[in-house]
Amino acid sequence: MAEMKQAFVTGFPIKHSRSPLIHNYWLQRYGLTGSYKAIENSPENFPHFAKTLAEQGLSGGNVTIPHKEAAFALCEKRDAAAEAIGAVNTLWIDAKNKLNGGNTDAYGFAANLDAQLPDWDKGGKTALVLGAGGASRAVLYALLNRGFEKIIVVNRTVERAQALADHFGSKILAAGWDQAQGFVRSADVIVNTTSLGMSGHGEVEAFPLDFSEAKTGAVATDIVYIPLETPFLAQARQAGLRCVDGLGMLLHQAVPGFEHWFGVRPEVTDELRQMILNDVQKS
Ligand code: ATR
Numbered sequence: 001m002a003e004m005k006q007a008f009v010t011g012f013p014i015k016h017s018r019s020p021l022i023h024n025y026w027l028q029r030y031g032l033t034g035s036y037k038a039i040e041n042s043p044e045n046f047p048h049f050a051k052t053l054a055e056q057g058l059s060g061g062n063v064t065i066p067h068k069e070a071a072f073a074l075c076e077k078r079d080a081a082a083e084a085i086g087a088v089n090t091l092w093i094d095a096k097n098k099l100n101g102g103n104t105d106a107y108g109f110a111a112n113l114d115a116q117l118p119d120w121d122k123g124g125k126t127a128l129v130l131g132a133g134g135a136s137r138a139v140l141y142a143l144l145n146r147g148f149e150k151i152i153v154v155n156r157t158v159e160r161a162q163a164l165a166d167h168f169g170s171k172i173l174a175a176g177w178d179q180a181q182g183f184v185r186s187a188d189v190i191v192n193t194t195s196l197g198m199s200g201h202g203e204v205e206a207f208p209l210d211f212s213e214a215k216t217g218a219v220a221t222d223i224v225y226i227p228l229e230t231p232f233l234a235q236a237r238q239a240g241l242r243c244v245d246g247l248g249m250l251l252h253q254a255v256p257g258f259e260h261w262f263g264v265r266p267e268v269t270d271e272l273r274q275m276i277l278n279d280v281q282k283s
Contacts, residue, residue, distance in 0.1 A: 005034040007261040008061035010049065014038045016283075018276055019062050022254045025275060026266040034262050036061075043070070050074045053093060059261045060092030060100075062254075068134065075101030084168075085137045089253070092260040102260075105138035108253025110146060113221060115252070115268065116244045120219050124188035125149040130180070130209075130232075131193035132160035135223050139191050140168050152187070154180040177208065185213045190236065192222040197230040207231040211239035222246045226280055247273060247280070 009019040015038065023036035039061075041049045046067045051074065053060065063071040068087035072078065075088055079102040082088045088101030113120040125148045129139055132155035143151055152173045155161035161174035175183065184190070190211075195201040207230075211220070220236035225246035229237075237243045251268045259265045 005032075005059045005261055006057055007034070007036045007059055007257070008039045009036070009064060010039045010041045010046070010061060010067060011064035012040060012042055012046075012066060014040045014064070017064065018250065018279060019064075019254060021276060021279060022251060022272065023258055025272050026258055026264075027262065030262075030264050030266065032262050032264065036261075041067070043067070046070055047074060050091065050099065053091065053099065054097065060090070060257070061261070062257055063089050063091060071101055075099050077101070079103065081106050081138075081141060084141045085134075087134055087137070090257040090260065092257070102256065103138065104253040104256045105135065105249070106142035106145070107256060108249045108251075109139055109223070110142045111252035111255070111268075112246075112248030113219070113244055116248060117219060117242055120189065120242075120244070121146040121148075123217060124215070126186050127151045127189040127191065128180070128183050128187035129153045129191045129193060130196075131155060132157070132164050132174075133193065136193040137164065137167075139193055139223070140164060140172065143189070143191075144168060144171065148189075152183045154183070180209055184209060184211060185215070187218060188215060189219045189221070190214070190241070192220075192224065192230065192232040195224065197222075197227075197232055198224045199226045204231055207235050209235070211236045211241055214239060214241055216240075217242065219244065223249055225250060226283070228277065228280070247276065251276065 009017050071088035076098040077100045082103040085103045090102040127148050153161040154175050158176045165172040165174045218241050220241040221244040222230045223246045228245050233243050
């Protein structure tokens with residue numbers, strides 16, 4: 001009988017994670033014997049948990065807030081994205097029994113745009129990225145990989161944006177919100193990575209930028225997917241920008257992990273998207 005592969009998502013708390021829904025959908029779709037479940041670990045427990053995956057019968061799993069940096073430090077090997085981003089969201093044990101860590105957020109960000117707007121990176125190569133947290137690092141890595149030449153990072157705390165510019169190099173320019181409006185005109189792609197407009201976190205009446213002067217054909221995308229149409233996207237859409245919501249990033253970032261643990265590269269289908277959307281709308 002085939003070995004039963006078991007994978008997980010761990011965080012603190014973890015009960016709101018949609019990853020079990022995504023991976024169990026794929027397990028069923030591909031007729032695989034395996035399991036994927038949410039396992040809560042406190043920051044104190046996480047190192048022991050991560051170092052004893054094999055003993056627990058686990059092939060690997062996803063790591064979310066607040067363990068992504070701890071996971072990075074614990075891994076014996078890391079992929080290039082994890083090294084550049086400084087955080088690990090996917091763990092697997094390799095053939096030599098070593099704990100490997102990857103970061104699939106940058107992949108998920110670009111793959112979602114590739115799927116929704118295949119020419120998103122084929123025009124000009126200037127981007128405006130709003131926010132300088134962990135998600136912003138993944139977005140910057142993805143944009144640099146796709147050949148973006150100039151990326152303005154706007155953040156309330158300018159020092160955090162400057163730290164990203166220092167880390168990723170001279171193509172990144174740090175700025176404060178007082179300068180943000182001036183950069184809208186030159187951007188080919190505008191990305192919101194802030195929690196402004198996210199349900200339960202940063203409800204805002206209006207997003208603090210006017211997109212009416214944006215370039216024709218400019219792309220706007222949010223990494224937040226609750227609500228699906230954030231105030232940022234609603235305003236960008238109103239101004240005629242080509243908009244991509246953040247739900248696809250969640251779905252696409254799950255693909256490489258599933259392939260590591262279960263040996264099949266899964267497809268992000270409309271049916272999967274609809275299923276997660278239904279669950280999001282229930283909450
Ligand atoms: P993540 O890992 O999802 O990126 P994070 O590290 O907490 O989360 O980052 C949240 C981002 O939203 C930051 O860029 C934050 O700005 P600061 O670095 O100045 O805190 C931004 N953000 C959150 N609330 C905001 C607000 N009310 N106005 C402007 N920016 C805000």
